[in-house]
Amino acid sequence: MSGVRVIPRGGERDRLGEGLFWSARAGALYWTDILGPALNRLSLADGRVTRWPMPDMIGWVIERRDAPGLIAGFRSGFAELLLDPVRITPIVDPEPDLPDNRLNDAKADAHGRIWAGTMPIGADRPTGSLYRLDPDRTTTRVDTGYTVANGPAISPGGDWLYHTDTVPGRVYRFALDEAGVRDRELFIQFQPGWGRPDGMTVDAQGGLWIAHWGGARVSRFTPDGALDRSIALPASHITNVCFAGEAYDRLFVTSAAEGAEDEPHAGALFEIDPGVHGVPPHLFGG
Template structure:
């Protein structure tokens, strides 16, 4: 494995980089800066980075399968989003009864549904939940009691959905099928000294890659939940991880500068060689 590379961005650092998404149709990587707030785009063809200021906290974007643009997770809820010109069309707020919460991280599954977690803005109480957004725009809360709901990831066969509560260091696993999720179980408990689990992704062999907030690395866990290997990064607050490129053999990692301003690479976007391929992301079916 090669040494992690810092992506040149003219000195720009993300206060809270998150929400990585690889767009095969654009040949570009998207990610958010939740606290700026902003949406970033890296073209893998020429290395150009574009940044769009956003009107509110934005946790993630996921491409639409049958329409241009994205579904985005804003502080207040789900919205359609297109760029150049920027147009944001709200869909729904999943938690109108909890104005102190925000959407945080999400993934789509093979059925075109989005699984998205919420969290209190202060990360100070277990008021977060896991929600589902269907292609017909209906929503539902499917699990609750999270302080920082994070990092959904889906197994290559679509049979498992992994979801994290960052603060207690727990990675859960749900059985997943066309009807939804069921039978939550504890899959990985982070050990003392590892930091805390944040964003996640899956490789072709079912390995679960997890970003370590406060742990300065990403790690691969086997399909049985055993720690396989780790890759150190030159920043402590690692937030998200994503496979990209035509062969899905390039890995990109986000980080956060908020609270770690003294670290020279905090808030940087990193690229590393994972030594294995990932999978194409699923798109929203609506």
């Protein structure tokens, strides 16, 4: 497909690719295979892909600002993660009373906090919530009632937090500041035929890029929520998007093979030319 590149991985594909994160420190792109379960890393210098099996479902990783390693979201909760060798140090399970829930997707903000959603593993009831993990390791539930809490994204100015409930196709917008989030509003309602909103990121112009689960594409929405353009991809279940590279001008996209095993590119990692630049990701402050 014109303008779309499949990243070579020796035939490896993800059952449920997710959790993209660009590390300028490592010059590499991280992403997870939730159902693998595994963590992947693509070196942009030489195209090498490394894959680490994980002992538990892993939704995402975010780099630490002032310490080595990553913070990861597992089925069992937040944890510190070091690689080579793999070492996992639990931080906290935000939902010990909901053993069938797991962490799903997350982003950090300019204050060093992580905003992370949870969901039931079966994606069949609204027991998911949105949490804030502060640098001092305390957690706060800030919203609830999600079936699949997904795709946080932070506006370039840091004044908006976008968050999704995938199943009903809703993208919400919260006002964001040092005190937290407030004033949730419906920002985008996905239309029939679009699929459902999954992972998200923003570009330097304030555009919101959304992966379409079941929609075989990613789309850019303007800062006022209008559909700007879509880029078709050769896989049905598109899950996450992330700007990478020194100039943040390369856009990578994950997908899922689960439920689409007959599609040759389902579960692949794609690269597309976005025509715009992204912004550096925020890191966890703890």
